Amino acid sequence: MDDEAHVLIPRVKLGAQGLEVSKLGFGCMGLTGVYNSPVSDEAGISIIKHAFNNGITFFDTADVYGPHANEILLGKALKQLPREKIQVATKFGVVGIDATGLVINGKPEYARACCEESLRRLGLDYVDLYYQHRVDRTVPIEETMGELRKLVEEGKVKYIGLSEAGPDTIRRAHVVHPISALQMEWSLWTREIEKEIVPLCRELGIGIVPYSPLGRGFFGGRGVTEKLPSNASLINIPRFVGENLEKNKVLYVRLENLAKKHQCSTAQLALAWVGHQGDDVVPIPGTTKLRNLDDNIGSLKLKLTEDDLKEISDAVREEEVAGYRSHRSFESVTWKYTNTPPMHTDLPA
Structure with missing residues (x-):
């Protein structure tokens, strides 16, 4: 596709409370490492500015990315x-x-301290959307949401979101304060949320923000046309190794053939499929390369029919995907309560 970056990115509503964002967002996590080596501040800022200059206005980060370095970079x-x-x-x-999985803290005082620290690192007076990254099963969601509601009342947070939350948690949280967005993994090869979570979000008027919409880069060719470095974190994800990867490559080839039909890249077709799941769906792919960013933006040019969407879905059937979707250490996640306060990072002058 020619001139891919010059696409008019429409604005859509996330939730029923008034939050408007670009139909395509940008996940900043990779800029400070995780899947790749971190980029320099200069390169990271350049990518963020390029995204904005080409119509992306919705930027996603978290205090744990880095940790803290990602928010600082976005703040710059x-x-x-x-x-x-x-x-x-x-x-x-x-x-x-830690060795047993994610360490989670959902206590009200922790939520407030984290928010204030995030605002400081970002250099902002308020954050537009504040997510509980993972649910702390030792703290009633009503207690956490009560504190988030106070942050909204104080003007430090505009809208509240949840990430990787189950149906009961979502309903209970929504009673305390309306949830504007739910962030979940959703891509051609990760589709569990379609059965219950997506209908629930639409019942309650909650927008959906899919992370890893390209299957952690798989549908852009990572692990297939692009060999994984020996130190890449993706080698810890079952879908990217051994027999699982060989089986999943078959799915990639099917999508690649459909991409040729639509005269686009496999990444564009996979991303367009996610975006076409509804006007309330805003994917947040991330990248450290400008060419990939332009390619992602170019996916918005694709107009897929219901028949197209079914053909794409049938090419990557959920039951044919080999391997778990996340790191092996998360297959049996231990959700642990901790009294650890948010870490403080001295900001540069």
């Missing part, structure tokens, strides 16, 4: 952009990772 970029035209989403609740 925001100083060079018009704040009133940008929607910033960040998250709290994941303290870190």
Whole structure:
């Protein structure tokens, strides 16, 4: 597709409370590492500005990314952009990772402390969307949401979101304060939320923000046409290794053939499929390369019919996907309560 970056990105509503964002967001996590080596501040800021200059206004980060370095990087970029035209989403609740899995804290005082620290790192007076990153099963969701509601009343947070939450938690949280967005993994090869979560969100008027909409890069060719470095974190994800990867490559080839039919890249077709799931669906793919960012933006040019969407879905059947979707250490996640306060990072002058 020619001139891919020059696409008019429509604005859509996330939830019923008034939050408007670009139909395509940008996940900042990878800029400070995880799937790749971190990029320099200069390169990261350049990518964020390029995204904004080409119509993306919705930027996603979290306090645990880095940790903290991601928010600081986004904060530096925001100083060079018009704040009133940008929607910033960040998250709290994941303290870190230990040998047994994620360490989670959903206590009200922790939520408040994290919010104030995130605002400081981002250099903002308020955050547009504040997610509980993961649910702390030792703290009633009503207690956590009560504190988030206070943050909204104080003007430090505009809208509230949840990430990787179950139906009961979503309903209970929504009673305390309306949830504007739910962030969940959703892609051609991760589709569990379609059965119950998506209908629930539409019943309650909650927008859906799919993370890893390209299957952690798989549908962009990662692990298939692009060999994984020996130190890549993706080698810890079952879908990217051994027999699982060989089986999943068959799915990639099917999508690749359909992409040729639509005269686009496999990444564009996979991303367009997610975006076409509804006007209330805003994917947040991330990348460290400008060419991939332009490719992602170019996916918005694709107009897929119901028949097209079915053909794509049939090419990557859920039951044919080999391997678990996340890191092996998360297959049996231990959700642990912790008293650890948010870490403080000295900001540069």
